[in-house]
Amino acid sequence: METGQRLRRAAVSLFARHGYAAVSMRQIAAETGVQVGALYNHTTDKQSLLFDLLSDHMDDLMAALDQVVLPADPVLALEAFTRFHLRYHAERPDAVFIAYMELRNLTPENFMQVESQRRAYEARLEEILRRGKAGGVMHVADVKLACLAIIALLTGVTTWFRPAGRLSQAEVEDIYWDMTRRLVDA
Amino acid sequence: METGQRLRRAAVSLFARHGYAAVSMRQIAAETGVQVGALYNHTTDKQSLLFDLLSDHMDDLMAALDQVVLPADPVLALEAFTRFHLRYHAERPDAVFIAYMELRNLTPENFMQVESQRRAYEARLEEILRRGKAGGVMHVADVKLACLAIIALLTGVTTWFRPAGRLSQAEVEDIYWDMTRRLVDA
DNA sequence: GTCTATATCCGGATAGAC
DNA sequence: GTCTATCCGGATATAGAC
Structure with a gap:
């Protein structure tokens, strides 16, 4: 699956569980399976x-x-x-x-x-x-x-x-x- | 009004508007009308x-x-x-x-x-x-x-x-x- | 596109003077 | 009880090599 889609799924899952403000880009990156910097190729x-x-x-x-x-x-x-x-x-x-x-x-x-x-x-x-x-x-x-x-x-x-x-x-x-x-x- | 009560009212108001995770103790202190350190006399x-x-x-x-x-x-x-x-x-x-x-x-x-x-x-x-x-x-x-x-x-x-x-x-x-x-x- | 490294800032919580 | 100052970890976002 492409990274952009994995990123979105990871974000939905984590935001739902812990809330937007409580979730860090590091956690999203981990769940997506990439390092933090790579996320910014898929979202501003x-x-x-x-x-x-x-x-x-x-x-x-x-x-x-x-x-x-x-x-x-x-x-x-x-x-x-x-x-x-x-x-x-x-x-x-x-x-x-x-x-x-x-x-x-x-x-x-x-x-x-x-x-x-x-x-x-x-x-x-x-x-x-x-x-x-x-x-x-x-x-x-x-x-x-x-x-x-x-x-x-x-x-x-x-x-x-x-x-x-x-x-x-x-x-x-x-x-x-x-x-x-x-x-x-x- | 005593500080403890002001603190609680400030927290309720701020948590309701922005969410627990998005609100900082510094913001709560400002709304309460004290400095950050003082909050910890009223909550652990x-x-x-x-x-x-x-x-x-x-x-x-x-x-x-x-x-x-x-x-x-x-x-x-x-x-x-x-x-x-x-x-x-x-x-x-x-x-x-x-x-x-x-x-x-x-x-x-x-x-x-x-x-x-x-x-x-x-x-x-x-x-x-x-x-x-x-x-x-x-x-x-x-x-x-x-x-x-x-x-x-x-x-x-x-x-x-x-x-x-x-x-x-x-x-x-x-x-x-x-x-x-x-x-x-x- | 992804990595590592880093700049910059803000978070919770504490220490010690008054 | 409140203040100022500070510790220290973690936050977002970016830079530059590969």
């Missing part, structure tokens, strides 16, 4: 490394969502979104973790960029809820709050889910879809 | 400072919950818990934030201690859900997952709630109680 500095990881993660997430065919029916669309979100996040726990834990370690400019990417993703969910509310098939007191609540609910799964745990990915998905559906009374 | 080292903040926060949270009279009726108890959790967390956004963001910066021993305190708190919610399910007044597919879901849902509020925002504390509380209630179909 540590901040750019973090930004690229987060920004690319959001791009990938958005691109993956675009591959999902969201049904016209709002309730079916919400189910598709829920299952997509859970599955995508379960497959990339480290990337997801740093994507919302390390936002504050971005420079203000980089933060604004990633934030706008995150808002674009949440807008997809908001749109589904808005249609569900308008069509009278969901009870949503406040679309924005319901959107934030559902995102928090679903993303929280990544903090404890382990494939070898008590419940399988499919079981967790079913139970969370059930809770999400009830939350909007669909 | 940086790790102890973090641990004390987190552990005391969990103690305070638990003590505050103990002051709340939880009704015998599970649905009313869930409402009381929900409103308590939202209110307590809204009043201490910084302390709450670091209490779940900085867990990984604790030494393993300190982590285990704080984790057990957190589990004791969540056990209170689990008990309510278990009673509601047993009594047939709540639909809960999996008590453990519902507990984690509700905690994630409610705690997520602290990431965006601002007293000067679109909705008042009371409005947010009502809307979130409505969503929580629906989530367990009560």
